[in-house]
Amino acid sequence: MTFRLTALTDAVPAALSRRLTWLASAPDGTPLGSAVLSLFTSPGQAHLSSLTLNVHPAERRRGVGSALLSAAAAAAAEDGRGSMLAQAVEGSPGDAFLTARGFERALILDYARLDLTGPTAPAAADETPLHPGYRLISWIGSCPDEWLATFTVSRTAMDDMPMGDAVFGLILWDEARVLAIAKAVADRGELLHTVAVVEEATGTVVGFTELVLPADRSGDAQHYGTGVLPAHRRRGLARAMKAETIRWARAEQPGITGLLTDTADHNVGMITVNQALGYRTTHRSVEFRLPLPS
Numbered sequence: 001m002t003f004r005l006t007a008l009t010d011a012v013p014a015a016l017s018r019r020l021t022w023l024a025s026a027p028d029g030t031p032l033g034s035a036v037l038s039l040f041t042s043p044g045q046a047h048l049s050s051l052t053l054n055v056h057p058a059e060r061r062r063g064v065g066s067a068l069l070s071a072a073a074a075a076a077a078e079d080g081r082g083s084m085l086a087q088a089v090e091g092s093p094g095d096a097f098l099t100a101r102g103f104e105r106a107l108i109l110d111y112a113r114l115d116l117t118g119p120t121a122p123a124a125a126d127e128t129p130l131h132p133g134y135r136l137i138s139w140i141g142s143c144p145d146e147w148l149a150t151f152t153v154s155r156t157a158m159d160d161m162p163m164g165d166a167v168f169g170l171i172l173w174d175e176a177r178v179l180a181i182a183k184a185v186a187d188r189g190e191l192l193h194t195v196a197v198v199e200e201a202t203g204t205v206v207g208f209t210e211l212v213l214p215a216d217r218s219g220d221a222q223h224y225g226t227g228v229l230p231a232h233r234r235r236g237l238a239r240a241m242k243a244e245t246i247r248w249a250r251a252e253q254p255g256i257t258g259l260l261t262d263t264a265d266h267n268v269g270m271i272t273v274n275q276a277l278g279y280r281t282t283h284r285s286v287e288f289r290l291p292l293p294s
Contacts, residue, residue, distance in 0.1 A: 003032055003064060005071055016180070017041055017050075022071050024055070024064045032059040035068035039079055044172045049076040049292075051086040053094075065097055077292040084292055090284040103288035107264055110271060112279035113220065114259040116250055128243035128277075130197075131235040134206075136244050138195045142182040150204040151196060152178050157207060157227030189215035192224075193248065195241045199232065206232045209241040211249065211259065218255035226270065239273045246277065
């Protein structure tokens with residue numbers, strides 16, 4: 001099959017990565033597929049890149065995907081990246097494509113959804129108590145100044161999250177990064193809602209959970225990070241925070257019909273929390289890793 005690859009300029013720079021994009025097209029200009037390569041800019045992730053590759057189903061098995069992958073892998077290696085990540089639904093054509101091209105299966109992600117229109121979601125959330133000595137706070141958009149310092153520290157709660165054989169590197173959190181993420185969500189027209197747990201004795205944030213609502217505030221919203229600092233775990237705080245998120249979405253966002261979350265299958269604790277609150281698995285995806293030549 002005859003086609004050409006065109007390198008495109010990323011019109012919207014990402015907050016935490018540089019992105020390179022290629023478009024595969026037929027001689028008449030018809031798009032056949034695309035590849036987006038993210039080159040992470042955090043010092044703790046300088047070894048890493050991530051690939052999103054799509055080929056139209058009617059154009060597969062003609063070399064388009066292989067050509068896009070080759071271009072992205074070469075660019076990542078030239079930039080000094082040691083590995084490239086890619087994700088595909090378990091058992092899908094993408095799973096077979098990446099496996100056949102030398103990608104290693106590094107992690108399985110469990111994708112789940114909570115139906116806010118169903119009868120069981122309200123009861124599960126409303127029956128969740130908060131451990132004594134803590135209180136919940138929440139905000140929309142950027143973290144308020146009074147909580148920013150300790151909220152930034154609480155972000156490190158995800159550093160030891162069970163992630164199988166995936167080597168994501170250490171994300172270095174500072175206040176600028178926290179604010180940049182909130183700004184990136186706002187710039188897309190989406191709404192970031194954060195629930196945090198505060199230890200009353202110290203007045204510090206020790207855990208958090210985030211939910212991002214689509215720009216039109218309808219359909220499904222997406223959970224982002226959830227974490228509790230190690231010294232405060234096994235007290236039901238993650239469940240309490242997620243339950244408060246459910247209550248808020250149900251009461252304040254009538255257009256939101258479901259909440260989506262994804263969790264590494266090694267993270268048994270968080271999967272247990274999700275199941276207790278009524279989340280049900282929709283599918284599983286494989287996080288693949290391709291070692292790149294140095």
